[in-house]
Amino acid sequence: MAKISRYNHFQPWRNGNYLAFNARSGAVAVMTAENYEAYQNLAIKLAQSNGSSTLSDSESKLLTQLEFGRFAYPDGREETELVKFQHHLERFDTTSLGLVIAPTMACNMACEYCFESNKKGKMSAEIKSAIIDYIENKANSLSRVDICWYGGEPLLALDVIEDITARLLEMKQRKDFMYTATMITNGYMLTPEVVDKLVDLKVSAIQVTLDGPARIHNRRRALKNGKDSFHKILENIQYASTKLLISLRVNIDKVLDEPAIEELLLELKAAGLEQKLSIYFGQLEPATTVCANIADNCYSSVDFSEVEIEYFRLLLQHGFRIEKLPSPIAVFCLAQRVNAFVIDHEGYLYRCFNYAGDPDRAMGNITAPIDYQHPNFTRLFDFDAFDSNKCRSCSILPLCLGGCPSQRADRNFTEDQLCQGWRHNLIPMLEIIACSRQQRMKTTAKEQV
Numbered sequence: 001m002a003k004i005s006r007y008n009h010f011q012p013w014r015n016g017n018y019l020a021f022n023a024r025s026g027a028v029a030v031m032t033a034e035n036y037e038a039y040q041n042l043a044i045k046l047a048q049s050n051g052s053s054t055l056s057d058s059e060s061k062l063l064t065q066l067e068f069g070r071f072a073y074p075d076g077r078e079e080t081e082l083v084k085f086q087h088h089l090e091r092f093d094t095t096s097l098g099l100v101i102a103p104t105m106a107c108n109m110a111c112e113y114c115f116e117s118n119k120k121g122k123m124s125a126e127i128k129s130a131i132i133d134y135i136e137n138k139a140n141s142l143s144r145v146d147i148c149w150y151g152g153e154p155l156l157a158l159d160v161i162e163d164i165t166a167r168l169l170e171m172k173q174r175k176d177f178m179y180t181a182t183m184i185t186n187g188y189m190l191t192p193e194v195v196d197k198l199v200d201l202k203v204s205a206i207q208v209t210l211d212g213p214a215r216i217h218n219r220r221r222a223l224k225n226g227k228d229s230f231h232k233i234l235e236n237i238q239y240a241s242t243k244l245l246i247s248l249r250v251n252i253d254k255v256l257d258e259p260a261i262e263e264l265l266l267e268l269k270a271a272g273l274e275q276k277l278s279i280y281f282g283q284l285e286p287a288t289t290v291c292a293n294i295a296d297n298c299y300s301s302v303d304f305s306e307v308e309i310e311y312f313r314l315l316l317q318h319g320f321r322i323e324k325l326p327s328p329i330a331v332f333c334l335a336q337r338v339n340a341f342v343i344d345h346e347g348y349l350y351r352c353f354n355y356a357g358d359p360d361r362a363m364g365n366i367t368a369p370i371d372y373q374h375p376n377f378t379r380l381f382d383f384d385a386f387d388s389n390k391c392r393s394c395s396i397l398p399l400c401l402g403g404c405p406s407q408r409a410d411r412n413f414t415e416d417q418l419c420q421g422w423r424h425n426l427i428p429m430l431e432i433i434a435c436s437r438q439q440r441m442k443t444t445a446k447e448q449v
């Protein structure tokens with residue numbers, strides 16, 4: 001017999017239908033009112049029968065459909081234990097290696113909230129070789145290597161990226177692992193020539209940040225030489241989006257209100273970008289003391305999840321693609337993977353993007369053996385959402401898995417503050433996603449006529 005999933009979510013939708021979502025599989029479906037009623041009756045029958053009742057043909061057919069999207073699952077192990085098993089499998093997986101590498105911590109911008117302060121220096125030949133040696137020593141047991149180029153501004157050290165990539169691609173040939181590369185850049189130096197080079201270097205996706213429309217972005221993310229950056233970045237993205245997947249992060253705080261977001265969307269539309277990138281909204285947070293100056297303007301998680309919904313509605317209204325999906329995850333971030341690190345230009349190893357460049361928060365250096373008992377390793381790694389009663393019983397656990405480990409370990413957040421946005425805005429977000437899918441189907445149909 002089967003059980004109904006504890007991760008099901010339903011919401012009345014258009015024409016008497018229901019939107020159905022399962023947080024363990026990520027499946028989204030539209031159910032007729034009739035099917036929804038049949039589902040409810042079946043759920044009661046399964047719960048009361050304790051696995052012994054006989055189902056009619058129509059109930060069996062419905063159950064098969066529900067099992068397909070994991071809205072129901074074969075009786076046996078408790079469902080939370082299945083999620084926990086998958087989580088632990090991923091946490092301790094040593095067949096994949098994820099490295100976030102900062103070839104330099106220097107930057108050409110002087111953002112008002114940046115935690116990286118005013119760093120200099122580029123990765124030396126010794127550190128580059130230590131990274132290659134580290135991967136080579138593990139390579140026989142690796143099935144994949146995922147690199148994310150980070151900084152500072154990584155494009156200020158393109159020669160380092162070229163050197164490390166060439167050596168990794170040569171190793172990939174010999175050791176036969178899958179290789180992927182992405183980059184987080186401010187986009188100012190992402191010229192067409194650089195984009196073509198990045199494609200040769202197997203970089204497939206880029207994250208760029210714009211902090212609002214030109215008038216706000218240029219103030220908040222000015223270049224160090226005082227010049228504006230907005231229009232150059234936009235021009236760069238126009239070409240880059242023809243070769244790479246571009247995700248555009250828009251940092252949100254109380255300064256960036258709805259009219260400002262709309263202004264930005266109109267600027268992106270004027271540049272012909274509405275269907276060429278995926279936009280997501282980042283909650284600006286005072287992650288370290290260096291950026292504590294912005295704390296007053298930052299939203300709480302609950303307030304952020306409310307404004308975020310409004311901004312996604314604007315995306316929909318203006319015909320932008322919506323890519324943010326409530327998808328199940330196996331771990332929240334690299335801090336919970338045994339085989340993933342951030343490495344700065346001096347070879348220091350970290351468990352969080354926000355620590356990069358601060359040796360006091362490092363768990364060692366790539367030139368020495370990894371110490372998995374180092375307090376700076378264990379303090380983020382040790383948290384396990386399955387030890388928390390609140391998380392274990394949460395209906396969106398597979399989407400969140402307890403959230404950001406650094407928020408738990410570094411900041412005095414209450415349990416409610418730690419919950420991810422999906423806990424507050426899953427249902428309205430599902431409606432937006434469903435409308436976006438319909439919009440896209442209509443556009444595709446029109447293009448085919």
Ligand code: SF4
Pocket residue numbers: 332333334335351352353354380403404405406407
């Ligand atoms: S610990 Fe939090 S801030 Fe750090 S990388 Fe993970 S999710 Fe990001």
Ligand code: SF4
Pocket residue numbers: 385390391392394395396397400401402403418419420423
């Ligand atoms: S942190 Fe909150 S939203 Fe995330 S799993 Fe725990 S209870 Fe659920």
